[in-house]
Amino acid sequence: MTSFGTRLSIAFRIALRELRGGLSGFYIFLACIALGTGAIAAVNSVSTAITNAISSEGRTLLAGDVRFELDNREATSDELAFLEGFGTVSVTTNLRSMARVPDGSDQSLVEIKAVDEAYPLYGRLVAEPDQPLSELLAANEGAYGAVVAPLLLERMNIKVGDDLLVGNTRFRINGTIVTEPDAISDGFGFAPRFLTSREGLFASGLVATGSLVEHAYKIRYADPAPTAQAIRDRAQAEYPTAGWSIRSSDRAAPALTENVERFSQFLTLVGLTALVVGGVGVANAVRAFLDSKRTVIATLKCVGAPASVVVMVYLIQITLVASVGILAGLVLGAIAPPIVANYLSGILPISAEATLYPRALLLAALFGMLVTFAFAILPLGHARKVPATALFREQGFEASGLPSWPYLLAMALALGALAALAIFTSEQQRIATIFLAAMAAGFVLLRVVAMGIAWLAKRSPRINSAALRLAVGNIHRPGALTPAVTLSLGLGLSLLVALALIDGNLRRELTGNLPERAPNFFFVDIQSGEIDGFRNLVEGMAPEGKLIEVPMLRGRIVELNGTDVAKVEVPPEGRWVLRGDRGLTYARNVPENSTVTEGEWWADGYEGEPLVSFAEQEGRELGLKIGDTITINVLGRNITAKIANFRTVEWESLSMNFVMVFSPNTFAGAPHAWLATLIDQDATAAEEASILRSVTQRFPTITTVRVKDALDVVDRLVGQLATAIRAAAAIALIASVLVLSGALAAGNRARTHDAVILKTLGATRAMLIRAFTYEYMLLGAATAIFALIAGGGIAWFVLSQIMKLPSNFLPDVAAMTLVIALVVTIGIGLAGTWRILGQKAAPVLREL
Template identity: 70%
Template structure:
């Protein structure tokens, strides 16, 4: 989200620099006519831009340094934030470097356009012509700055793979947004002639030279796509927690059932839930200490697999493959197997840890180191919330070892009163058995997901605010051309109402097109995260689509009309004298 806001801000820098240089058009022409080298003119304005950026960065650093001390007062009851905030000068320095790089990268191209235009054309034209790229040194400088920015973002990220994928996605989004803008302009150019003068004028504004189409689509596209992605991920997670997962999950988990307590414990469950299903497996606790005789503390483990090595793991042994698992590689050991210790490993976690069939795993159980060879990998359905283990050993591995039992009770017809009775009697009869009501745990997780989603959306709002500011800047940058258009149209008989309708239609078309892109891009990104990374069912949520469409229309039309209201009131005579 921070990188999205930063890159959207870069688009704003490009718009602002272009508008700034357009306002300095006659000054640049005068410099060139007086013999100033183009490189000198470019250096003058680059220094100005970087000085202004430095002032903005200092303000941003001051706000960023103070914000946590203020925010902590409001977040204590919402998120488990630390009560003491620490000042990190290194983070502020990194933020300043990001700001300078993004400013330089996005201001070089407009400066290159200004450098290439001869003085005579500057005196004749209304603005800089961007139909062709600037010379290669400017392109090279922009590419070098962007490459350094990407390298810095990846190097400082904890999840470097995620950062790399994100930056690649942003680069793809820039290309897509540019293509979307070109497609909108092409469709507008080839649209059939309409009878409404206001709509005809709006369609012409979309594809004419110097149109706002690329700026509006790029300004809002990234921010809206990010919000759509987050909203769809959050919605699918909440639906999974409150819907499918709740229906599939067992009612209770019972942990640390001693062998001497099993029969009495099962009698309680049969009495209170005669139609319920009880699953039980032996369980021990063990810590993974080595793979292939290599100490795991000396291994470079990817983030996705670190949780397997963190602390003790629950482990079990089975003669037959668990019912909720599917073999992906290898074969299960035969009944009454009595060879070397074997282990079945979860396929996803094994992939994260770089394990393959035939590798050995050493676990410390009850103070003894036991080494087993990986016989197979299996796909585990963690989202079912049934009994699952990363490692399932062959029974001969722990023959004679003392262990407890783990059990679940699943009864879809059980009422809250029945569950309370089960919980009360098991606790009274066997205080050492830990009883976990799954619905309570899901409610806690649902609440935590809701709190995190609120925090994430609040942070994502920064990217959207940046998009709105960039959109405002883009519209303000186009006000010069809009003023000329409005004055000429009013001189030819156009009314204020006609112009307001034309501008409204134009902004509505651009906002709707941007919303469609955000829905497609955000929907695709959310589907990939939910279905491919989280391995959960993914669905498109109509309420998110409607909110995105309405939000885009309100922003584009509202900000557009606010920005052009002053243009509509412009007196014709002063503008006509300058043409």
Template identity: 70%
Template structure:
């Protein structure tokens, strides 16, 4: 073997040995690199670990969360004798019924909406119902005289101003609060409720008279199988034997599908925010590597003077960069692994989370891969420029400034890492279309930010001469070779734009919920109005709220089971349309087109139409489901499959909170079908006192009608949004912290040139005060320009999300603009002056000797 071949063979080992020797001096110069990688890695690792921990806990506790091995749910009807016999043959069965109703005091002085749940003696088949006082459930719900026992959520007692032992009315039944609910095992599988829980016996529900023809009630049958491994076969057998039952079947392996989907969506969103922080940190990685290698010029020149080829030099510092990246990734993984354990202390009361520390290797591995690809993608280009340092740099530090692009292998390597990073983000996403939009927006933002920095430099170069020496120096610093302008604009631009986007989305949602939407929304929804009550109900509202506009429609419940004869479970439906197929939907029929909708395609049927069943479908949801005019929709209503042809599509104003339906059928479709009525009343000028009087009057006169005050529901949604906003702001803060680190790295990368400028200017007579003013002016100009970009980019992004995705009105909020500008100026001026203060005291002689 030749001597050259031997050298090439052992070059990697030589590079590693040299890299380790040079790192004996510590990690000086790499602290910002470490922080950027650790921060982004921790965010991604923590979010995905938390998501996996919740999903794993749900899966492990599926039987308890469902209170059974398998659950059959029927809407608006109980199981037939044949269906009941089949369920009984499977094992132990617990039947329950759930509906919304009004709980009121016996004297009629107060009332409150409740989530009523009636259970039998077998409940719960799995898990334990915890109450205070702790007594057997059968005893707590037992009947004494004419009064039934009940247990309630503490919030209900608070709203009605009652205590344990007090009596309330539910429909026509009198119940006594015998205990409060501490923990309900299957609460999560029952779904989100807008009202506090009230649990009674099946006999109490029967006595209340709440379950009538057309009442919106869910009947659940939970089965404890003799062999839980038979879940899949039991489900298949049920679907085969009762194809038209219309029941929704859920197994313990998927006890909370809505919660799982929401957790997945939210974790994807936070992962993308964490990826933004990592990409922003990538700019900091590039700056840190450039600054570090800039300080190693003499070492690189020495290597070359001793005969080391450029490839060996690149391998030495690539080895160092990889080792530092792995250290940063390790730090990030440690913190990310701790996040689920820390979050569990705050989420234990609302979500199923593990109480012991656990590791989630796949989540940590994914975060590590993201971190490594980011480090390589942003470190390769500075490395490629550093290998071009000539041996003469050993003798003249200021004599070489690398310009242009590095060699093509380095460009190809950086592009390959970026492509792998993008591919990984799309491949691991729940909704890949959102990931593609996000990646496109990030790429466009990078290009736009480069354009913004070029524009700022161009304007500074062509600005008129000013009299102030400090301001003139600041303007010159903005456009001179090696200026900080690109680094500062890029580092702050993404972080601030993300902050503005999230702040505007949050602000618009809150304003809509508390302002415009609340003003346009009905005052009340009234549910379960029986046909025999509708005339009296109209008269009552005419007296109680004479200026109110009453809208009433027939209301049924149905579940979509097929499109064009194809089972909906076999269709690949995008996430945006899955909610339409999840469970039962409210449906109605109408002779005329609803007032709050407009036709986009097709025609409405005649008032006296008597042909085949027709249906009008919401246009947006139809697009998500891939439907077209003439398609057949099969809906199961009251255990009967009904097929209708799509006659038209219509735009629905969901944000108005008025009566809206995904599907409106022609009247002949449900001729003779039993149903109840749904009504709203709108009076924008009604006071809280008048609304309370209406609520009291309707509840006392018609105890089986459920009244929902819309403002109360909006308050609950607003509270939930506030809780979500806390997590979103925390994620945005991670991106902003990454921006701060990147800004500090950009300043560190330019320190050598700043020292040279400061020494030369001081030698020529400039005072420290002049230099401070010059630097301050420069940072103010750059901070203001970056804030303007962030306001524009964030405003456009928020407008797209709010108006196009959420279909809500979107406005620009001045307070967000002011806060953004203040944050940008504080960050640029504060961090900038802190980073350059040491430069102002630099001794002149050592620097001048290197010129």
């Protein structure tokens, strides 16, 4: 008996000899594998490049080795001495406020950053003109110096050298910001940057008790450098109630890093969808290739080659060809980071030099090879099962049934490994699991849909039109293209519909429904001595409007049930609640837009232990329940409160909503500012501008945020994200088109015989073209209907269950999907069919 090694050697030689004839029949196979592998490799390589840049350039991005942040208060002399014991300290202060031209004709919200003489400890702030920062920020002729983002000059129609009023002080714009080293670590801003000295900021009167101010103390280590953990431990031990947030340079921008990782995981799953859809193309291509090799396979079997050798020959060929496709995809993934770096160079310090990221490339290669094996094994099993005599007689493998159980088991193992790899390499394993389960359900549903289409076609009434009758017959006959076309287009179109509906609903919410429900203005940092005058001014200018005022503090959750939050395992979707400071308030009654769902609200005049009402969704995500305790740090003091109730919160309304609302006695005597909103849906743009101008001039230290302006910024961000999402959807759709092409190529032999016989019996080419057009139209329309239902369901789940936003069906998306399905199906179908109709009859008839 021939050993396995000998059989493998023989199979390898035969495989290589056959490949000398080129890759004919494998081009769609190559394209499917290269496209999916390239998408996964590119997304993960770019993600790794960004996260590595944030990590390796952490000192520059943080402008220090470690950063201590305090909100609403400065460090005490003892705390400052403690920080200076680690090295050189630079202090920056951040807040939002209004900048206005001296004549009062215009104003704009700005993100103020006030720095000291030591800033920046790492990196360099580049301005235009490129002068030392100390000169640009120096006071001169009664005005403090400032450098600003170029956007502010455009927005207010001013130039370098002009003056602006901020708070109670005049500032002169001495330049514009080109590069700000630590902009990313300071977080996303809705307004242009306004950078000045701390002396100028404190002279403005904006920093007052209760103001929403961040004081960041950045340290450049002295030798020997301590570890970040050692600093945290000492800070916690010596100043347990300081309430500062500590961030080291290896985690310079945790929110950005986490968002990049989440978005890359989403795109990876979309890329995996394209790869799995491409796997169907692999199966079709392998089936078509083996069908074209029927004579070779039959010859090998007739001369005594064992069935296992036949399988080895073509498995080796498929593996080699797949390796070429995977390599092409890896090349695409490898060149993606330097290309993206050119677009992000002004935002992130990403190197434009070609750098390989082995883990990202290896992950993509594994996905590609597993998909290849999983979808190629069944056609190979068919080739092994069919006897040589049958291969000489039959047109292909359609009637050969399922292969033997080892091949089915091998396919199941490959698909299981593929799912496991996708789940265990994802941070949000639950979402990855749901995604894969939905994809598997989609395969099953599409198979059922194909069977349903064939069933309906078989039972359709007799049609007078010969072309239409032939089209309907083609849909349900043995070896029909119905399953292949439905599966090819179904997944890609469903994903396209889902992403289009999500994008459309988000834009509709931001530009249509949300502005109608949202307040016109948010007013921040209203001091207690200003609240009465502010109220009288706004109510006088908007008598029909609704002004809502609530007390406002800032605090950070430091403990849950007595356990440090740093030691609590929290799901990714709930981490934002524990990151940084949260807005806090107190109330005697249940706030508007909220409903208590569990527990009881405190009685009016309650004077017992501190109680807190927690937003239900966020509380569940943190694993909290009624009676649990949370400890927050407010102005350097730790306060522990018991959860009295959970309540629903309508975040999408953009009203004044808080994760935590405390009983009034919790903050008795604590200094605080006020937050207010104005809702006046009948206010015109001119009236809003008048209110904004009057409040800014009368109360220069109050920050006024026009909600529509903020929504415009968010809309631009959503648009940028939508571009990436559309690109991912396009990849999936391209994969579907490739698969459809492969499916039609796989059925070309049977179509050729059918066309020749019909032409011999008198059918004209025009009649056959009409028949095939009708067939493809019916299949495309049926698939589009499924895509609308499935994609609509996916979009509803994402919008209503994950994003907690309204979900609406958009008719324009339906029309677009139907058009795409018909154009793609008919176009590709007729492109392949035209060549078939040109075949001469005699050679084909001789083979029958």
